Amino acid sequence: MVTIKTQRISITDLERNFEEADRGFTNQEALEESNRCLFCYDAPCIKACPTGIDIPSFIKKIASGNLLGSAKTIMSSNPVGASCARVCPTEELCEGSCVLNHSTSPIQIGKLQRYATDWAIKNEQTLFKAGTPNGKTAAVIGGGPAGLSAARELARFGFRVTIYEAAEKAGGLNTYGIVSFRLPQSISFWEVEQVQKLNVRILTNTMAGRDVSAEELLHSYDYIVLAAGMAHVPDLRIEGEELKGVYDAIEFVKATKSGKLSRDFAGKRVAVIGAGNTAIDGATCSVRLGAENVKILYRRSVEEMTAYDFEYEFAKQDGVEFRWLTAPKRIIGDAEGQVAGIECVQMALGDPGEDGRRSPAEVEGSEFTLPVDAVIKAIGQTRHLPLIEAFGLQHEYGVVTADKETFQTSNPKIFACGDILFGKGKGDAMVVTAAQQGKLAAYAIHKQAQTAGTAK
Amino acid sequence: MADLSINLAGIKSPNPFWLASAPPTNSGYQVQRAFEAGWGGAVWKTLGDPILNVSSRFAAINFNGQRVAGFNNIELITDRPLDVNLKEIYETKKRFPNHAIIASLMVEPKQEKWHEIVKRVEDVGVDGLELNFGCPHGMAERGMGSASGQVPSLVEKQTYWVKEAAKTPVIVKLTPNITDITVTAEAAVNGGADAISMINTINSLMGVDLDTWNTIPHVAGKGAHGGYCGPAVKPIALNMVAECARNPRISVPISGIGGISNWQDAVEFILMGAAGVQVCTAAMHHGFRIVEDMIEGLDHYLDSKNISAVSELIGKSVPRYSDWGNLDLHYNITAQINTDVCINCNKCHIACEDTSHQCIDMIKGDNGRSYLKVREEDCVGCNLCAIVCPVEGAITMVEQTSMQPMTWNERQAALNSSK
Numbered sequence: 001m002v003t004i005k006t007q008r009i010s011i012t013d014l015e016r017n018f019e020e021a022d023r024g025f026t027n028q029e030a031l032e033e034s035n036r037c038l039f040c041y042d043a044p045c046i047k048a049c050p051t052g053i054d055i056p057s058f059i060k061k062i063a064s065g066n067l068l069g070s071a072k073t074i075m076s077s078n079p080v081g082a083s084c085a086r087v088c089p090t091e092e093l094c095e096g097s098c099v100l101n102h103s104t105s106p107i108q109i110g111k112l113q114r115y116a117t118d119w120a121i122k123n124e125q126t127l128f129k130a131g132t133p134n135g136k137t138a139a140v141i142g143g144g145p146a147g148l149s150a151a152r153e154l155a156r157f158g159f160r161v162t163i164y165e166a167a168e169k170a171g172g173l174n175t176y177g178i179v180s181f182r183l184p185q186s187i188s189f190w191e192v193e194q195v196q197k198l199n200v201r202i203l204t205n206t207m208a209g210r211d212v213s214a215e216e217l218l219h220s221y222d223y224i225v226l227a228a229g230m231a232h233v234p235d236l237r238i239e240g241e242e243l244k245g246v247y248d249a250i251e252f253v254k255a256t257k258s259g260k261l262s263r264d265f266a267g268k269r270v271a272v273i274g275a276g277n278t279a280i281d282g283a284t285c286s287v288r289l290g291a292e293n294v295k296i297l298y299r300r301s302v303e304e305m306t307a308y309d310f311e312y313e314f315a316k317q318d319g320v321e322f323r324w325l326t327a328p329k330r331i332i333g334d335a336e337g338q339v340a341g342i343e344c345v346q347m348a349l350g351d352p353g354e355d356g357r358r359s360p361a362e363v364e365g366s367e368f369t370l371p372v373d374a375v376i377k378a379i380g381q382t383r384h385l386p387l388i389e390a391f392g393l394q395h396e397y398g399v400v401t402a403d404k405e406t407f408q409t410s411n412p413k414i415f416a417c418g419d420i421l422f423g424k425g426k427g428d429a430m431v432v433t434a435a436q437q438g439k440l441a442a443y444a445i446h447k448q449a450q451t452a453g454t455a456k
Numbered sequence: 457m458a459d460l461s462i463n464l465a466g467i468k469s470p471n472p473f474w475l476a477s478a479p480p481t482n483s484g485y486q487v488q489r490a491f492e493a494g495w496g497g498a499v500w501k502t503l504g505d506p507i508l509n510v511s512s513r514f515a516a517i518n519f520n521g522q523r524v525a526g527f528n529n530i531e532l533i534t535d536r537p538l539d540v541n542l543k544e545i546y547e548t549k550k551r552f553p554n555h556a557i558i559a560s561l562m563v564e565p566k567q568e569k570w571h572e573i574v575k576r577v578e579d580v581g582v583d584g585l586e587l588n589f590g591c592p593h594g595m596a597e598r599g600m601g602s603a604s605g606q607v608p609s610l611v612e613k614q615t616y617w618v619k620e621a622a623k624t625p626v627i628v629k630l631t632p633n634i635t636d637i638t639v640t641a642e643a644a645v646n647g648g649a650d651a652i653s654m655i656n657t658i659n660s661l662m663g664v665d666l667d668t669w670n671t672i673p674h675v676a677g678k679g680a681h682g683g684y685c686g687p688a689v690k691p692i693a694l695n696m697v698a699e700c701a702r703n704p705r706i707s708v709p710i711s712g713i714g715g716i717s718n719w720q721d722a723v724e725f726i727l728m729g730a731a732g733v734q735v736c737t738a739a740m741h742h743g744f745r746i747v748e749d750m751i752e753g754l755d756h757y758l759d760s761k762n763i764s765a766v767s768e769l770i771g772k773s774v775p776r777y778s779d780w781g782n783l784d785l786h787y788n789i790t791a792q793i794n795t796d797v798c799i800n801c802n803k804c805h806i807a808c809e810d811t812s813h814q815c816i817d818m819i820k821g822d823n824g825r826s827y828l829k830v831r832e833e834d835c836v837g838c839n840l841c842a843i844v845c846p847v848e849g850a851i852t853m854v855e856q857t858s859m860q861p862m863t864w865n866e867r868q869a870a871l872n873s874s875k
Contacts, residue, residue, distance in 0.1 A: 035521035041806035
């Protein structure tokens with residue numbers, strides 16, 4: 001790979017900082033890498049892909065010059081396959097299972113997937129057609145990966161599908177939640193468009209439970225797919241949370257993907273609370289907005305950090321500092337009500353708790369203060385409790401209860417998928433998992449509709 | 457350091473690596489650069505009445521991203537006046553007296569034409585002559601090249617005419633575009649050839665452009681067959697060399713040509729009876745510098761085998777090449793999979809299952825780990841699994857204790873005698 005030593009972060013051209021960091025394969029690189037694939041039989045990469053993409057086939061099709069076929073193979077298994085090509089933790093999934101890990105080096109499946117889907121995007125391909133109308137209707141609540149995936153499959157089966165999207169644009173996490181330099185919005189928009197082209201109606205700026213009631217939805221549609229994801233970042237429940245300069249990481253990242261980049265962070269010192277995927281995004285976005293110093297404060301250690309290794313590496317390369325075993329106690333404000341510092345306390349890890357993770361405890365008298373200008377909260381996400389309750393669904397602390405195979409909820413006409421099902425010890429909050437759940441929910445709905453049809 | 461020098465029918469060169477008559481030997485400038493790089497000899501691009509060439513001329517086959525697996529050309533013999541070539545040959549020979557310069561010749565199948573050109577090239581001091589009876593395109597349409605090389609009587613007669621005039625050794629270069637190359641090889645020997653060389657290029661059409669539907673290459677939208685060479689033709693060439701080498705009626709030295717790209721290829725040709733080799737495509741792909749590794753690799757190989765001279769290798773494998781009827785029907789090998797090395801790509805399984813003898817099982821062990829196992833009783837020892845296996849040492853073909861040897865010919869003889 002050619003690496004050109006250039007300035008990684010520009011302090012003057014912030015827009016450049018938010019351009020996609022990885023340039024993707026050239027034709028020649030894609031050809032060479034695709035030819036390196038062994039084309040395994042019963043390949044482990046297929047099994048390692050939550051959406052079961054026929055990876056050897058799509059790679060073979062790149063090698064043969066059948067890029068349309070390659071993109072179709074990818075996108076038929078994964079309606080958000082272009083985004084996943086960029087955001088999947090491939091070393092833990094397909095690439096991690098590549099048999100070449102045992103002989104040379106694994107095939108760069110993610111980059112090949114990006115190459116094939118980029119071709120489809122660039123060449124303005126429409127990959128799928130709507131099915132023959134079956135007379136059934138479905139409402140999909142939430143236009144993120146899970147919702148789009150369910151909608152796409154339902155439309156291919158002939159359902160008349162309407163997506164209710166609270167935000168201005170559909171795409172969910174892919175549109176607003178993943179930093180631009182890893183996933184440009186245009187990729188997510190293309191995936192949304194592919195779904196729209198199957199006559200799926202997308203009502204944006206329309207929040208279920210606010211702009212349209214649960215009763216109305218239940219009354220108007222034969223089936224409902226609940227794919228509303230998760231809500232905002234919860235409060236830290238410490239003093240000073242209301243100060244100017246305290247941000248919700250999700251909103252903070254979203255702002256970097258909503259037009260003009262803020263110049264407010266240039267030269268500032270930022271503390272990010274948490275060490276998950278979103279914390280990394282908050283930290284790297286801060287760096288790219290020109291922050292002079294960015295620290296991630298985490299109350300546990302590197303071992304317990306939930307961010308992926310590649311994210312950790314990326315953040316380190318961006319110059320993000322990691323302060324392990326550090327918990328915030330209080331945010332300190334100045335006379336204008338603006339963040340001026342954060343008081344922290346050193347933590348020590350105790351014995352593993354019920355979830356297997358060692359719980360941290362404060363080290364008495366170890367308090368110290370860091371001078372910072374902004375605090376970004378990234379300690380998880382709250383649940384859409386009012387919405388779940390409006391539909392009268394069974395849930396466990398806001399995690400909807402659903403059948404593991406059909407994704408049917410306690411209301412037989414409502415199916416749930418994506419992050420709304422994600423909770424402690426309940427699978428991974430990956431885009432690719434959400435996409436698969438959306439697919440499976442659609443298949444279960446289709447099956448039920450068929451059975452209902454024959455019963456008549 | 458082993459002795460790498462060869463003496464091919466009286467033509468001596470410091471090593472067995474010659475450049476074949478082709479674009480790389482078009483001029484004195486090129487041949488001198490080649491000799492500087494270390495080539496032992498060069499067969500000058502075919503001399504004759506200067507021709508007109510077309511543009512474009514070459515094309516190559518790429519295989520799975522690998523460039524130049526095969527190569528083809530529609531270029532004809534030299535397009536430069538004979539006296540220019542002769543002057544450059546003279547100068548080159550004078551500068552490199554110990555390197556072999558062989559003049560490739562092609563003229564109309566007329567006695568006086570051959571006599572005239574032989575005299576002229578020998579006057580400038582060439583070490584030998586190579587008669588181009590192989591060029592398959594263009595010149596063949598004018599009754600020369602492979603057109604005369606495909607007719608045994610023409611091969612014999614023209615060789616005879618050359619020998620009437622020649623004072624230096626005469627090599628006859630044979631075309632592979634013929635059913636049995638030993639027939640024309642024998643005709644050359646009967647005509648008095650001192651040596652034979654093979655193979656010239658094989659008739660080929662490299663491809664068709666999927667967008668324009670033109671041939672590849674094409675000349676203003678029209679194509680004609682060319683001559684195929686390069687790594688892909690090596691097995692064809694090696695067989696033809698071996699068939700001639702094991703034929704008792706073909707008693708002259710052989711200069712081996714066809715897809716030779718490195719010292720290992722060269723050793724194979726020499727073991728199968730070649731007294732020296734000629735190279736073209738590999739040099740066209742990478743430049744003359746490839747000869748450095750060819751020389752060194754051959755030298756190290758000979759040292760590792762405790763062989764003092766490359767000439768001792770010549771023909772060592774020829775007795776091992778025979779007819780199918782002489783192969784032992786009772787010899788038995790079966791595949792064994794080393795599960796420690798195997799990476800579980802399952803390519804052997806699907807190749808065997810779909811296209812061979814269905815004897816490699818995909819098994820899940822008690823610990824949940826998948827592994828592959830050969831049912832040896834059903835394995836026919838075809839090698840397919842080992843061929844498709846991407847990992848060195850994962851599949852070994854193991855010799856089984858077998859019955860007394862019995863060839864097909866022996867079996868038929870036994871059956872006949874018992875009748």
